[in-house]
Amino acid sequence: MHDSSTAPNLPSPAAHDRVYLGRQPIVDRNGALQAFELLFRSDAINRASVVDDVEATAHVLARTFVDVGIVSALGPHPGYVNVSRALLDDDVVSLIPSDRFVLEVLEGVTFDTALFERCAQLRREGFRFALDDVTRWSDAIEAILPNIDIVKIDLLYCAPDHLDELVRKLRPYNKILLAEKVETRSAHDRAMELGFDLFQGYYFARPQVLVSRRTEAPRHALLRLLKLLSGEVAIGDLENELKANPALVMQLLRLVNSTAFGLGRPIASLREAIMVLGTKQISRWAQLLLYADGRNLPLASNPLVVHAGTRARFMELGAGLLWPADEPRLDAAFMTGVFSLIDVVFGEPMPELLDKLQLAPPIEQAIRSRTGELGQLLAAAEAIELGDAGAIERACANLPELTPYLASHIGLAAAKWFAERMAE
Template sequence: MPEPSHHTAPAPQPGDPRDASTAIIARQPIVNAQREVFGYELFDRSTPAHAHTAASDAALLVNALSYAGAKALVGHKTVFINCTLASLASGHLELIHPDKVVLEIPTLGDAATPEQVAAQLTTFAQLRARGFRLAFDQSLLRRSHVGWLPMAAFIKLDMRQVAAGQAEALVRFARQHTRADIVAEKVETQAQFEFMQALGVTLFQGFWFAQPDVVHTKTMRPGQTTVLQLIDLVRKQAEIGEIEALLKRDPTLSYHLLRFINSSGFGLSCEITSFRHAVVILGLKKLFRWAALLLTTASADCPVPAVGHTAVVRGRLMELLARELLPPEEAEHAFVVGVFSLLDSMLNLPMTQALESVSLPQPVRDALLHRSGVLAPFLALTLACEQGDDQGFAHSAHVLQLSNHQVNWAHLQALAWAEALAAAPESPKTK
């Protein structure tokens, strides 16, 4: 459960550098008696600590899996995420691999009626059936919540709220009535650690071991209109080609999809490097969930930024040129090179950092990072077209054995394609 608010990083204020373009996630390790990391509890520091809602749960999931790069954040360790009761029934939990996540669930308090307590059991049972493990605090051990005891995989005992004499009784009760692992949290002294260890507790969390690390990462938030268009296409069960076309139109959206589907929380054993493959792997149901989740952090609608439009033109031009000489799969890789060639400008980061959290085929990385490999000449020719570099144009066209007519015609087609996409009608927001 979260540390008290006076230990949390303050939420970004207007004008603060940590604005909507920065995701702020804190992680605190949960360790065993040998101080080896068992897992990490994640906290959303982009919003005030008191504003924990179903929406903030969804935002944390987006940030952890898409923006911050879950592999870098938690590796292969178990992730503990605080949830509101309202968020447990929402669709965003369908997007993550249950083996990776423990859901920390608040109790209802002593004033809860037996009917209110019982009403949550169906949701808990469904989550457990899907493979999620549930964690509760010491309030679970009160008489009012006895019906929840079989649902617990972890019980957290707060060392600031549990007296020494009470701790022994709570540990004994938990062992008698649950199969849960006990976590001593908010451990701040060696004496607390040794006392709980003597009671047989094997998992620990608190400032005595480590304070939360705070991870700041630059984000690119897709526009609400584009996300709504994606939702509308999925709702109408559009052809994969239509969905792929929308992803190609918006570098921000396609960037997040590849980051998300290749995150450790999604649980795939192989990396996905194609937009079409990503859509097929996700399926329409999960794609709808992902888009709805992304909508919670989408930016307000605004005209397509010039840099995004340029990236789309580059991608389409490289794809058309590559089709003349390369197999279809390589032509798709050429599109990715073009559309991601401005990620450093979009994120205001060096390209090496911009590509750290997105999985891309090696030929794509070689072209973007080193201007080498089979796709590099196509990128060079595209940049020459864009910049009006006659000498560079002539050299690159010669290397690829493409005529001026072929290149100029492809460039015109790419410009027309990008303009048509930008002028495409918006999905109605009221439907």
């Protein structure tokens, strides 16, 4: 899993080169990542500051196609993007790949004959449409439905009695129902009961709450394996440890034979896999497997795995910039990124978990208090994820080689790297 390159190719840090793009996961009933909604961001602060809807969408598309890249922004998943009436009428919409994007139309857009015809034409070209911010049933919504594939219902502003009515009246139309602004466990459970197909909101975007939906997986076995791998280990001892956990062996072999390793030939033997990959590679994947749950979701579809893998890669790339060619520090940075979310996996307080894990002092210090060089780098990673400009500045101030500009581009490079490794 380790990439010999230690830092992405970065352009010169001119202010006008800085680009920002927000994204929020959309998951299915199993919690598997299905899509991202791409959001306009005018700066590193995680807010929209939208003045003109057309300009905002144009910026989102330009940043996705040109600056960030579709792979970095979306991985293998579709992207949802807001479109105004003016944009739908513009030929520029034909530049959007219809197989990669869902066009979101706000509920308040007035549909007339011309717009109905335009939407029908775009649907014939392969586009799917989502109706956004729906809060109650109306004749206008009923008239729009023939041109809509997905209905996004705003749970935050939809009264409970309106929600029941909405779902009941929408069912005969066989539309995909997406619950948006799902911010609590109770809202999620209610939407599940009503039969929603897709979900979006802080309940899913913030990994701390994912623990409530996780099922048992061989996590303690993974911890034992990682402790074994942290020292000099004989191949036979490693093989015996893995054989004691058949489910873990299956996961590791599936990963070995994925395109992420590019071996060009299938590997069926556990010993051969160990010999080909080496203990470092196995250790890296075992760390990420801590975040995979018992539902056998592909790693690329597990929001928490994506989060942990991208953060760990950010840490490794940042360490490569700060301490070039220092392999032990790069490994420590990657491990710090992974284990900084371990409380989510086990549902236990971080201090108690760190006492059990007995990680190397610099890693433990970084996770406990965000102090030390690794701690500052971890703080930068978290600030980039939140789009918190002030926190990015503070974290980078203690790491002179890492400017806010470089940190933002390393964040994009980390997302792209992880998406490419997960592509099947």
